[in-house]
């Protein structure tokens with residue numbers, strides 16, 4: 001039977017990890033995989049997470065199953081973190097929620113819930129979008145179409161084109177949006193853009209599905225969810241998938257949350273049973289550990305402040321790397337305008353160079369990035385900025 005199935009090509013981005021590891025060039029720079037790194041290139045465990053882990057180890061007294069929803073304090077903590085304590089949807093108990101195995105798990109359970117709804121739904125994704133959005137939605141059986149999003153010339157959102165597409169959608173459409181720190185481009189919707197998306201959603205009847213995997217890594221914990229919170233007040237139904245991989249550094253603990261805002265609390269109760277049922281049919285229930293740690297942090301003032309401060313300093317480091325890179329590029333006297341680098345948000349930036357130039361950077365300078373020219377800005381450090389800028393000049 002299995003001889004019918006041949007080996008699949010390696011994931012191009014994950015494949016870069018081993019090529020980078022084996023590269024002996026002392027100047028090598030890894031701008032590939034999207035994980036936060038400190039100045040030394042290390043992805044450290046956040047100090048609040050370490051403290052929460054110690055506390056959890058001392059107090060956990062059983063490994064029996066938790067409920068299908070996951071760690072209840074985690075789900076309610078994430079709901080408040082994303083929707084805000086003043087949210088009318090939360091106070092009216094209109095938001096169902098479930099802990100999931102990472103943001104991917106949240107996206108997938110959300111997609112499968114949509115598959116249970118009558119009618120042929122189309123899910124619209126930004127062009128470009130995070131590569132894994134496509135298989136996550138497709139494997140759930142949803143039809144996917146791209147909406148215009150990015151202007152490669154300006155490095156910013158082409159909102160006019162996006163809005164023109166949204167104006168054509170209807171109640172059988174779902175629009176997948178990046179809550180902040182768009183992956184892969186770093187180009188985010190402005191607050192005015194979010195207002196227009198909300199208006200279109202109300203008028204046209206499509207449902208926004210917001211993926212937020214970088215809350216706190218753009219302009220701050222509150223700023224980064226302004227768009228989602230506005231949408232939540234303006235539309236009746238909304239789907240939000242969140243990840244604790246980056247902002248709590250819990251990558252391998254697979255910690256995420258799916259939240260479904262419904263028209264009323266009765267519907268939220270019904271949807272709660274549906275999403276738990278989707279999870280049950282796939283993996284039964286989410287791993288609990290990461291949820292416990294996040295719950296401990298969010299419900300303890302001192303730990304929460306410590307976590308927020310560390311997250312703020314991570315975001316600040318990425319911002320200063322953006323300015324540093326731009327400064328170095330300008331010092332090299334490169335013709336192309338790269339000023340978009342400091343306007344974009346979060347860890348990613350699309351350099352807008354072609355695949356030959358990407359390959360040349362890899363082969364001649366040991367600078368590794370995705371073929372699309374997406375760089376993980378957090379992979380830079382103050383020591384390599386000049387080297388990267390000079391290499392860029394040379395391939396341009």
Ligand SMILES: Cc1ncc(COP(=O)(O)O)c(C=O)c1O
Pocket residue numbers: 034101102103104105130178183211212213243244245251254255256
């Ligand atoms: C846009 C986006 N959504 C979701 C995720 C999900 O991450 P995870 O499943 O690791 O929590 C990621 C991770 O890179 C991402 O970039």
